[in-house]
Amino acid sequence: MPSIPFLKPANGAKFADRGIKKTGELLTPWDGTAVSGIGVLGIPLSKTSISHSGAHLAPETIRFMMHSLTTYHIGSGQDLWDERIIDFGDINMHVTDLFESQMRIHDTVTHVLHKCPDLVPVFLGGDHSISAGAISAFSQAKGRVGIIQFDAHHDLRNLEDGGPSNGTPFRQLIEKGSIEGNQLVQIGIRDFANGKMYHDYAVEHGVTVYTMDDVRKTGLIAILEESVEKLKMSCVTLYVSLDMDVLDQAYAPGCPAIGPGGMDSGVLIEGMVWLAKNGSVKGMDIVEIDPTLDFRHMTSRLAAYILMQFYTHYNNESFPI
Amino acid sequence: MPSIPFLKPANGAKFADRGIKKTGELLTPWDGTAVSGIGVLGIPLSKTSISHSGAHLAPETIRFMMHSLTTYHIGSGQDLWDERIIDFGDINMHVTDLFESQMRIHDTVTHVLHKCPDLVPVFLGGDHSISAGAISAFSQAKGRVGIIQFDAHHDLRNLEDGGPSNGTPFRQLIEKGSIEGNQLVQIGIRDFANGKMYHDYAVEHGVTVYTMDDVRKTGLIAILEESVEKLKMSCVTLYVSLDMDVLDQAYAPGCPAIGPGGMDSGVLIEGMVWLAKNGSVKGMDIVEIDPTLDFRHMTSRLAAYILMQFYTHYNNESFPI
Amino acid sequence: MPSIPFLKPANGAKFADRGIKKTGELLTPWDGTAVSGIGVLGIPLSKTSISHSGAHLAPETIRFMMHSLTTYHIGSGQDLWDERIIDFGDINMHVTDLFESQMRIHDTVTHVLHKCPDLVPVFLGGDHSISAGAISAFSQAKGRVGIIQFDAHHDLRNLEDGGPSNGTPFRQLIEKGSIEGNQLVQIGIRDFANGKMYHDYAVEHGVTVYTMDDVRKTGLIAILEESVEKLKMSCVTLYVSLDMDVLDQAYAPGCPAIGPGGMDSGVLIEGMVWLAKNGSVKGMDIVEIDPTLDFRHMTSRLAAYILMQFYTHYNNESFPI
Amino acid sequence: MPSIPFLKPANGAKFADRGIKKTGELLTPWDGTAVSGIGVLGIPLSKTSISHSGAHLAPETIRFMMHSLTTYHIGSGQDLWDERIIDFGDINMHVTDLFESQMRIHDTVTHVLHKCPDLVPVFLGGDHSISAGAISAFSQAKGRVGIIQFDAHHDLRNLEDGGPSNGTPFRQLIEKGSIEGNQLVQIGIRDFANGKMYHDYAVEHGVTVYTMDDVRKTGLIAILEESVEKLKMSCVTLYVSLDMDVLDQAYAPGCPAIGPGGMDSGVLIEGMVWLAKNGSVKGMDIVEIDPTLDFRHMTSRLAAYILMQFYTHYNNESFPI
Amino acid sequence: MPSIPFLKPANGAKFADRGIKKTGELLTPWDGTAVSGIGVLGIPLSKTSISHSGAHLAPETIRFMMHSLTTYHIGSGQDLWDERIIDFGDINMHVTDLFESQMRIHDTVTHVLHKCPDLVPVFLGGDHSISAGAISAFSQAKGRVGIIQFDAHHDLRNLEDGGPSNGTPFRQLIEKGSIEGNQLVQIGIRDFANGKMYHDYAVEHGVTVYTMDDVRKTGLIAILEESVEKLKMSCVTLYVSLDMDVLDQAYAPGCPAIGPGGMDSGVLIEGMVWLAKNGSVKGMDIVEIDPTLDFRHMTSRLAAYILMQFYTHYNNESFPI
Amino acid sequence: MPSIPFLKPANGAKFADRGIKKTGELLTPWDGTAVSGIGVLGIPLSKTSISHSGAHLAPETIRFMMHSLTTYHIGSGQDLWDERIIDFGDINMHVTDLFESQMRIHDTVTHVLHKCPDLVPVFLGGDHSISAGAISAFSQAKGRVGIIQFDAHHDLRNLEDGGPSNGTPFRQLIEKGSIEGNQLVQIGIRDFANGKMYHDYAVEHGVTVYTMDDVRKTGLIAILEESVEKLKMSCVTLYVSLDMDVLDQAYAPGCPAIGPGGMDSGVLIEGMVWLAKNGSVKGMDIVEIDPTLDFRHMTSRLAAYILMQFYTHYNNESFPI
């Protein structure tokens, strides 16, 4: 830029304060080298959704909302000012061939994990269909994976009625043999949000299910302790799949499948902080935010906040598995 | 429909999953026989509201939101798949003669209860004015009724200033001698939401009043235990009148009279489940949702969810009165 | 329904006036027999859109807006009260396999035209991708077809970059040999809305192109006269493909690709009336309305109005080809 | 107000410019004396509407939008700075007794015209139902009245199906003998917006009907010349009833019954200016604006603008009847 | 107003109930005398905000929402019917000279407190920038002031990067020597909402900081007890600066800087009631509500409710300092 | 970016078509050299507005809407694919010192025109206040300038009541002697949108004023011919100041001061094309779009479209002065 005073690049920040840096500024495009630690990768696919969904826009809005958060975590006293969060960009989706899109997810995640064996990827969906390809590739790269799925729904629907959609990712993983049912823990499953046939499927395949009633009675932290302990007995790594609709509609108004009877955001944040401190989680996705339905990007804001809390409390060294 | 593959009726469901049935599909038009158990009846009247209200649209949206809930109640393991919920349709309201409309409510409820003595009707308002006619007819059919009213407001306004409106239903019932004050328990009455004159009226007539402060200090379940016990001493049946504005504005953004300082949705759901399990309640209304003001039909969603939780936990045999 | 006074079916009309019937009520589900004249068929596909589109919801909203129009056409004195408009319902789209969905369009239209040789189908999109299958099937059934496309865009994009989408239907038809370029007249093509490469393609393939400048200078009726005369020299039937974004954004605020510099709704209505009176058109589609973006369903209202004007002025006997 | 600098009354104008006065400031509460010329009177009734309507809020928004217009009419060079427009306030509507409300309209207009024989009242609705009482009282006070109704609809529905509503005002006037059909000219009647039964009623009763087709072909000014000349042959005064839905939906997005195929705002403004200059009109109403449906109060803005254009061009002296 | 029945002034209340009075009606324009107790003063300035803000509209909406609250406080049995709350109106802001606007705040508050030494002013912002002038004037009039700031943010940004803005009020007060750091207690400071540089500044200057983590762990009442006790050791009066964004986004959706991880409204209300009962607070501001971003004025409703709870529980006699 | 297939940079274009380029992609950051022809410069200032305005966001949205337009101008057959439009970025505005901001505008424009003597700058506002500094600097650099102002308003308010605001730019220019009144032609001035005092000021200072009545009667092209001829007699260069509120509210719903009675977009586009072809205009601004008020960025879309039509038809060689 030329040296004319007061001229700044188009669309740049409107105001700069020397004492403030936004977490969005920590995002650094990947240079192709073998980076480690937490990095983000957008998977903007939502044509796979059963209902009309704009969730493919969420990688953009979550990054945008990272620009509303500063780098300073007052709770722990950490300033992330000098950190960088590697941003792998987005996977390019095909306009009309959704199977091609699914394949691109699997292939791209495989490539990335191959180049970056110590990466802790956070996949920004997209709808929940993206977890099938992402977890399948993650599992091939990392070994037997224990999955903690926060969700109001089982996502174990049959594959005949609509093909691989946002209602089927964990069914796909089980059917293809990518995981066994006992590698999966589902937390926050809600009344009137699932078919009995799919709960039966979960039970038959050894999936562990905690309903919202369980969360209210037992407490999320106790459930997580139990779950991590159990999963670590048979798995070499953990993965969190966070469907934002596990939250009550008052806290996540921008999910396609909002509803009452869900989790408070405070409880979820506390749980994610616990998981981060535990250190066993080596991959994550955040899915099912439709920015076209949200109010003031509240749900994307919350996703960015959860991502940054997780990042801040995450401690590679403590990895206990 | 002819046998051309892929053709389906206009406006039909966009996607069918063999393992999923929606509670909206349980709704079955009444065939005129003497049905029993829980059935719904829409009362689309809101021109009686003091402030501008689209609450007459709520029967439609609550039914529509029942199509967003599946039949499977994971908490209890019950699947309602094979149940049917009788839908009596809506009472036809007069365009301009609101007194005629009120009379139609009374007459229709009377007719229905006469034909179906074992029906447990759930009236979908409409504004709160509909409770006057509904309870009056209910009481004539069923005997002395104890009423549990969830509401931020007394609804005991004088009848001179605006006629029988959504601010007066319980005053009307008392003035006409349909009920005595001690048959009424009001729960969730809020600061700055009522006139002292009407609280005085409540006290003078022996109405039991629990404020939101009481709910926060004593707990809703304890209040309900106390209330049911007391009402059952003098009444032969119970009726719940659920004004959704008893909830805090964060949980019920679509009520005409939203405000802060109200109940959490989790507390209300727990209370309604307790009432269902108790089994004494033999009639109910859900009122004061204006779908034109709501955000993503959140308040209608919540109403549908509460209705289904009540339905699922309701146990006719246990009726103890 | 039982004979209780004032009870009406759930979700029924709120008010009935003996002198008013809505055009929506004329819609009559197809009974599988060989009906003739104008009939509607919904094609709710929009996952094929390049940009995020809810156009698959338009068949539902156009039908709904037909319920805001009465049967009486005061201009001609005709009352359609006793008419019926056959509604073939919607083609069931696959959740994830968009090629399957495209195939279903072609097959279903073929079936329908086979059963009803004298049908004048009006296809309610959906995005513009649906025209490829619809016209291909129409052409196979009816013979060489002349197409009048109202559109801001050529829709002649290459098929490599995104597959068969809402930017490619007429390219597909030409590439597959379903039509030759000289069977196609495009009206309303706009500045800054197309690539030169695709205009060149149009010119090379003998497509006739009238820009918005042409419409403003020459007048739409003159252009239509010229076009129909020309097409009838080589074709045995005509088809209108109406992309609502041919209209200026002030008149069609609910199209995905809104913009300034477009046609006034009055001009388009007049043109469609002229086409109806001419009687040569034997098939039509109305596409590219996204009800989630619209203001008060204005664009669907307009589509329903155009459909009914076309219907009213349409005169089978006068068919001159 | 005390003399502390910079303190101004709560809710006052945010900024004052010495060269600008708003037409809203011309509104002067009536002092009970016999004022003459144009004055406004709000009639906030819309519970009489067949469909859900917030038109009772329009008197407030039209006045509010008068605060967005300055007093200076550059076209004629007139500055209204020193004028005052008498504001009679609003008629108090009953909450539940709509017949009482209708009676209050008739009585209040009668009282006002009795006290102010030279008043040219402009009634701000409200829905169109208010015209029945207003015109009936106007006619009794002023003598045989010729009515020019701008409307997409006849408003001649039968009175049995819903009572006196916004679909019936002119039917009521004719049935009660307040007017004969030949005193009524309807301009802008639209296709698919009326029942044939009611057009037949118009024809049978000698009502003059100009459709939107007539307006487009003949021009509004020519129609008005014809109409005023004809009405003045049998009537001693004229009244304009302006239903804003005579306009196309692009220009009046806030009417309950919006639709395409209507009048441009420029044409209507020109017509109203012509009527004002003519000077024969001695009363008017502006109805059917629902501010809860509008975009940025566009329709109320337009109503305020039309009112002020009428006011500015109105010339008492030229009254020719 | 003349004695015509049913005529009421324009824009007046739509419905009057003899038993209901709204707290908005308690607002009484200041007559210039030395009033005491709680009074409100609007400071409609938000051009000083770093991000685009309509917070200058909040004095109007908070007063408007006071018209949605009745005078009866059922919790304490008090009816405020006969009270009056002095309304000093709004400070007139300059259109373009924001430094002039800031000076007007300081001067006007000084004037008002000089005329009314026993006033307990509640300043209705505006953005948080208004607290600098208000507290500076308050402190000069009342003596050394202890400040309890509810806020997600420190508001201690440097003054070089953007001048005195809504990010700097407490920095300004410290830099100008109006207060020392130990006079300030900040409650509710949030992760990712501040720069470390500004937390360091707080620590260096002896500001007491309670984060949201502290609030969740220790409880707000305990923090307030500790804070008031500490501040009273060195200060002669207390002032509350309530930035509504201390609340979680689910409860205060209308703040410019919404976010997750904040306070529940129930906790804040309880804290404000405690402060009112304590009686030490002698001044207050409520800031950072942007009505153009809110949903159904929820945040202004909550502000009005908090104001009235504070007013009701406030007990001058108990003032212990 | 590394060579992993399907990975693309974050926030990149979602879909690329080889035959389509967007005009937004033509924008090329200035490299500091002496560029010529049309270039854009954002001036994001709107705190200077009398009413609350988000017009400072318009440079961003206009550029964003340039990404909705393709490079191909079918009317003239020109493809701008290989052109570049120099983008000077935005002038950095001060958060609180609006006079400093105004000064920055003047200085920056001066610097830019000094470095690029053959530049034809298009300034993207911001509110209309930015024209004062921009034209003053433009005039100093280029010589006596004739100004064609499209506007509903004179913008000649006094400077005492609110300082230099969006209501005063041309008054400021005249008062400071930057221009004489006869250098200014105002087109589209509207009834009830101005104070007589300011029209008088215009007349006294020799400003040429064409009202909307004039535009409707005489036609815009005739007015422009007259204006350009007249201005060229005394000026060496021309400048267009385009306030988008010259348009009717139906076409420019996103201006702060919308209203009826304005210009059709088609007329304005035709006028701007004429001006471009004429070639005399050497500078321009586009102001008064508030993207927070708009519907689907319609007004910014229109601004981008007008800018590109102007660009395409602009012919340096023909410069006739």
Ligand SMILES: [Ca+2]
């Ligand atoms: Ca899921």
Ligand SMILES: [Ca+2]
């Ligand atoms: Ca889910």
Ligand SMILES: [Ca+2]
């Ligand atoms: Ca109630």
Ligand SMILES: [Ca+2]
């Ligand atoms: Ca209530």
Ligand SMILES: [Ca+2]
């Ligand atoms: Ca198209």
Ligand SMILES: [Ca+2]
């Ligand atoms: Ca198109």
Ligand SMILES: [Ca+2]
């Ligand atoms: Ca009418």
Ligand SMILES: [Ca+2]
């Ligand atoms: Ca009408």
Ligand SMILES: [Ca+2]
């Ligand atoms: Ca603050």
Ligand SMILES: [Ca+2]
């Ligand atoms: Ca803050």
Ligand SMILES: [Ca+2]
């Ligand atoms: Ca201007």
Ligand SMILES: [Ca+2]
């Ligand atoms: Ca202007």
